[in-house]
Amino acid sequence: MPDIKKYKIIEPYLDLHGRLLEAPFWEKDRNTFRFVDIVKRKLHLVDPTVGPSSHKEHDLDFSIGTTADIEGNDAEFIFGGKRGYGIMNRETGQSRWVKDMWDDEERKEDGGGKPGVGRTREARMRSNDGAVDAAGRYWVGTMNDPLVVEGNITDEGVLFRLDPDLSLHRMKASVTIPNGTSWTLDNKYMYFTDSPSGKIMKYPFDLSTGAVDWEKGTTFFKCTYEGGVPDGHAQDEEGCFWVALFGAGKVVRVNVEGEVVAEIELPTRCVSCPGFVGTELFITTAEEQNPEKYPWSVKYQGGLFKADVGVRGCPLNKFKMQAKA
Template identity: 45%
Template sequence: MSLQTWKVTEPWLEIKCALGEGPYYSKEHNHLRFVDIFDKKLHIVDLAKGPASLRTIDTGMAVGVTADIKGEHDFILTGAKDGITKFNLETGEHQYITKLWAESEGPEKVRRMRSNDGAVDSAGRFWLGTMNDPKEAEITNEAVLFRLDTDGTLHRVLEEVSVPNGISWNEKDDTMYWTDTPTNNVFAFDFDAKSGNISNSRVFYHHPDNESHGNPDGHSRDVEGNIWHACYGGSRVVKVSPEGKLVGEILLPTRNPTCPVFVGTELFITSAQEDEPERYPESAKCAGCVFRVDVGVEGMPKHEARIP
């Protein structure tokens, strides 16, 4: 069976992110926002006005992912360098909800770790994966997938992982999907929506172990149950069916796409700088930009975080 194929030839937003990540569509504001983890920036675009409306806020620390908060207009939730915070969109100030690491783990643990990807489930719990900060340490298996419950309790759901990435849930809300980048696997878990507990881990999709196809990074789901997965180093976003089969791909003009997000039937895709610009000069031209493509199907709606 031939793959559905889309080809993107130019950026929608020309911006040179060092590590563009965490794209999020705020329906309330009709804004697209995304972070630059390495440069410690939050970028916001008013989609009614287009790329010229770009506004940038200094985050003051590495932020990997954001989410809307139910009932809040001026604040968003962030997975930040060493904790989960409420971030003021007007002042750029963080208010810690919780730190991620215990004092007994020491300042060195805080220094060498940072937040990565995350998502909010149907109950408003915030799931957040951490990883070694590549600016501070080598990648090891000391990372954790956390879950912040609506009463403020922080749980360590998965430990001894290295680069936890995209998280999503199916339409029935009884299965959670989680990407483990170094193994090229997307895992499925049985999910208890009432308690937030997961069980019965199994491989849902294994991305080809082929250097030219890259490694799975962030992902989004559509209303038909497909997962759209950015492939860092692979110049593409792949479409994976509800059965875990590769059925489509979006080809991009830069090698390091990081994460897609749906706005209606369109995907907006963040990217990172080119690691080898002399070897891949064409990729370097639009590395770090944001891309846009209509794939003809709407995405699953995002949930708002419920925090104490």
């Protein structure tokens, strides 16, 4: 077993008391760091060179779970939102939908479907995590919206892929809480996390076609920390992963063999996703789900944290939009 380097964060960078902070993303060219609150339906922005005083937020009419930059478009970014993919203006927060995820049948009343609640499948689903591959395709996972299904989350989720021509593809069904999507540095394998499984899986990937061999998946990482499951992750330039362990109050660095080599301890339990700004790792969190059992976790719940980990993040791919939207 390798030696484990330890970090400890004692207070938040931004004490927001959010409900579910997610999707940390560094707009490197503009030096702006953005993230969202899925439940409160907010877009947050901060300039890391200025610090917390630069924090701004936009109120949204719908939830956003994931965002990505668009190649050749500095004014807007693309996102996975409540009902599909959309594009948002960076300055004004104005948005437009470009591709709905759900078809006409899924917009019909269905008696609540598998959860037994929610008028239609479209109404009870929302986007969660996502990432862009090296060919510029945007992968977004969807799940039951806890606010609609009253916490009764099932495997109705779907992993979608939006191609540059804006064609939509259903890549994996029967997903519960999709998270942590990324690729090996040589793009021969894809990593994907369905959080309740407690695992990050590794699958053969064909970059030229965007195909995934789901039948040949192997376990890359299994969470062994009590109460924790892998949530979002960020890849560094050495090919290692910084994995948020929701429910364990930690982010761990996992090497290419799947071994934990570093550990960041946070003062709140529900850690959702890390994202790099240079060598600093910014970390989003959510509200404590069991405050009576874990009172220590409540003070800084839903905050944004950061730690300098001495390694830079792997550059993020941009969506290569070819069609007009």
